[in-house]
Amino acid sequence: MSEPVSWRRIGAVLRVVVDHPPVNALAAAVRQGLEAAIDEAERDAQVAAVLIMGAGRHFIAGADIREFGQAPREPSLSRVCTRIEACGKPVVAALHGSALGGGLEVALAAHYRAAAPDAKLGLPEVRLGLLPGAGGTQRLPRLVGARDALELMLGGQPLTAAQAHAAKLVDRLLPGADLEAEALAFVRELLDRGAAPRRSRDAAGLEDRAAARAAIDAARAAQARKAPHLLSPHRIVDAVEAALERPFDEGLALERRLFLECMASPQRAGLIHAFFAERETAKVPEAAAAAPRAVQAIGVVGGGTMGAGIAVAALRAGCRVDMVERDAAGAARGRAHVEAILDGLVAGGRLTAAERDAALARFGSAHDYASLRDADLVIEAAFEDMAVKQAVFAELDRVCRPGAILATNTSYLDVDLIAAATSRPADVIGLHFFSPAHVMKLLEIVVPAKAAADVVASAFALAKRLGKIPVRAGICDGFIGNRMLAAYRHAANVMMEDGASPYAIDAAVCDLGFPMGPFQVYDLAGGDINWAMRKRQAATRDPRARYVQVADRLCERGWFGRKTGRGWYRYAPGGRAGTEDPEVLAIVEAERARAGVVPRAFGAQEIVRRILAAMANEGARIVDEGIALRPLDVDVALLHGYGFPRHLGGPMHHADAVGLAAILADIRAYAADDPLFWRPSPLLLRLVEQGRGFAGLNRLE
Ligand code: 3H9
DSSP, X not given: OOOSXXXXXXXXXXXXXXXXXTTTOBOHHHHHHHHHHHHHHHHXXXXXXXXXXXXXXXXXXXXXXXXXXXXXXXXXXXHHHHHHHHOSSOEEEEXXXXXXXXXXXXXXXXXXXXXXXXXXXXXXXXXXXXXXXXXXXXXXHHHHOHHHHXXXXXXXXXXXXXXXXXXXXXXXXXXXXXXXXXXXXXXXXHHHTTOOOOOGGGOOTTOSHHHHHHHHHHHHHHHHHHOTTOSHHHHHHHHHHHHHHSOHXXXXXXXXXXXXXXXXXXXXXXXXXXXXXXXXTTOOHHHXXXXXXXXXXXXXXXXXXXXXXXXXXXXXXXXXXEEEOSSHHHHHHHHHHHHHHHHHHHHTTSSOHXXXXXXXXXXXXXXXXXXXXXXXXXXXXXXXXXXXXXXXXHHHHHHSOTTOEEEXXXXXXXXXXXXXXXXXXXXXXXXXEOSSTTTOOEEEEEOOTTOOHHHHHHHHHHHHHHTOEEEEEOSSTTTTHHHHXXXXXXXXXXXXXXXXXXXXXXXHHHHHTOSSOHHHHHHHHOHHHHHHHHHHHGGGSOTTSOOOOHHHHHHHTTOOBGGGTBSSEEOOTTOXXXXXXXXXXXXXXXXXXXXXXXXXXXXXXXXXXXXXXHHHHHHHHXXXXXXXXXXXXXXXXXXXXXXXXXXXXXXXXXXXXXXXXXXHHHHXXXXXXXXXXXXXXXXXHHHHHHTOOGGGGOSOO
């Protein structure tokens, strides 16, 4: 294995290469190597300048996140950056691929920056609950001004090389065909000009103090509004304020203190759990065991919202897509749907007109299944009804070529029964997209009993190609996500009947960090859809289960939510934000009386505790039954499909953070209100008995 940092003198330039796969993260050995390289540059009289580069696909993607939470090891990255900046010979960083977090901080400590066209420069620490902790909060504002620096640090989104050049973060754009040669030429040019070290700490970006102050105040107000419950965005603003108000070294010391505060916070642990978990869900036994089948031509059955969104996702990934509807009018509507989504993307600047045209050139819509004859994979997105789906699959079985993968987008139905409608159950799988399917990241890959391993592997490969985050799920009513949602809703409904107002529940859930509360979601999705499902489930519902009827009373009045102007909330025509409705509260009161409930008060804290305990308990059942491979799969499904607050890491990570014994104690206490629902999951009981957490189950043995 090569050294993580190596150097070689090329003429008067010491070329330093960071080579620490997969992403050149700044592990202790890399930090030591960088420090030693600078020492070498100063020691060797023949060296006139230093060039720092990254090997492989990236410059440096940041601090080594896997080291977080362990005892700190010297040298700190902050010290390394100070050492680079203090070097008496010009230091140049040549960036390509990712120059993120600590990687960009290394580049900021260098005296000059050059970038290849593919370089991405960013400070995404905020997405991990951190702030740039190696001088980034002090150097960047001095280089580019407070406003741009705050935007980069609070948004977490990287700049392209061209954007960074325009922002004066990069001194020279290089063609990138031979980065080393081009960068060496740039360094020689600097030496020929007699360029000296030029330190970011001395840069004048904060000279316009009034502009900097205004940017800081605006950012502080925006974060108070947008992210009151998050720690690191507020600390980032504090650190930039220090850059304005204090000498550099004092600012650096404050940055360190604020960084350590963020590092110690449970939010950082939750966000980093989310980062690794969403990379881990693609690691499933089938993907390791079998090579995926080639998938280029995709069929979509159904041209409604879901079918059109799936078609757009596949078109954007460069696939050929053929859509099938029942009749010519349906096929035309399906095409119009797809065109409308693509046009919306063009209008929003996320697609060029040429890309839209190219996508449409790969798209066909018809009302004849024969157009699916050559498809490699067909995704059925027809009406959610077993008989309808089985009829579609029988037809697909008839027309599709041998080896084609047949997928259903069902969100609840038994995929084994759907597969049984074909003569090739090994080729059948569930691909549960979330609406809008061209936007939402989650893809539940539902694996029926007879699915072939290479079909499962193909589904994971497709997810990657579509830019989705796949989660493997087994078969049960609602799979992972909707089953968790059902438990969440049940807990909310029962609390409401027992005395909490639906508005107080929504508010408590939003304060926790969900974008919407459960009753707001009902109104958005349309109360009629859930009502139809409740009616379907009535026959099989356990008679001992508590069933709260308030939603039925609203639906009986035709109050289906936003689309009817009334639901749990009242809506102005075309309005999105609802207002509380005293008539709904009267219905809630009447239902409480009918059910013989004596209402009691629920504080916001109890509301969220109950909801999170319900999710942890249901998640434990889902893992125990093998529906999810690991607790982290439950976390990722909830984070990416249901708006679970990312800083809590997901319901299972959060339960670990609270402590499973405390969750179990809550569940036992709540059982008095609703004994059937609040039965502790056997897995939860076992883990508490063994003194273990869910995290221990996250590795596949
Ligand atoms: C920071 O820098 C703090 C400093 O300010 C202060 C310090 C004092 N560390 O995503 P991929 C792994 S905070 C360790 O699949 P891609 C990743 O887990 C950091 N490991 O590839 C995966 O492992 P595995 C700020 C890391 O090509 C493998 O690398 N930086 C790190 O789709 C490949 O990753 C960031 O937040 C890391 N920093 O995307 C950047 N990064 O194969 C985080 C990745 O075992 N990283 N791994 O599953 C990214 O955004 C993406 O990984 C990147 C590549 C865009 C670089």
